[in-house]
Amino acid sequence: MQSRYRVEGMDCASCAQKIDTAVRRIEGIEEIAGSATAGTATVSQGAEVDLSLIKTRIESLGYKVSWKANSNQTGKSYGNTQQSVFGRDPPIRPRPAKLP
Template identity: 35%
Template sequence: MKERFIVDGMSCSACSRRIEEGLKKLQGVREVEVHLDAKTVVVSGDSLDQRVLKNEIEALGYDVAVMS
């Protein structure tokens, strides 16, 4: 299962690392791909909850939109 997000506010590699580390702590997350240039995040894992992932990114200080 994969969930994809557009993340506004990422401006550097520290932002990417912060999001990656934050999401990897969540249950069910196996892999996080942060694409700084495209401002996207792809999360892979088992039984992912889109709302939980979105809330975590927002809690880290970024604006998030779900990609369809």
Template identity: 35%
Template sequence: METSYDIQGMTCAHCARSVSEELSAIDGVTSVAVDVAAGTATVASASILDENAVRAAIEEAGYVLARPGLLPLL
């Protein structure tokens, strides 16, 4: 399953790496693709992720989850 998250504050490749590393550390995450220009992270996982864990990971990287609770991509 893939879910896309809007993230505020990313401006460069370092931002993308930080967000990717933190999101990848969440149990069940199989891959992360961060698009700095779009301000999004697309996360592939075995099951639906806990929104609080996603928010905490993004905040740990130094950014803000802009729109929580987005639906999985079909």
């Protein structure tokens, strides 16, 4: 199973590594990929792992965490998009005009 978390306050590689180390110590965690630039963590875990334990572990480090289950938990397929994490479409930013 895989779950995605939004982690507020994770804004550097050191923060991401701290979260990685703490979450990997939970029995049943298979993989974790944290992104400081996106402020997200994607965790692959066995079915026996309580998702609230992962959230609590990250919060114990001083971060604010929110999560939304992906297709492996709900049966709905959101894909690997920002919408599946934040529940809304990502902002569309226009490209700057090229000057002659």
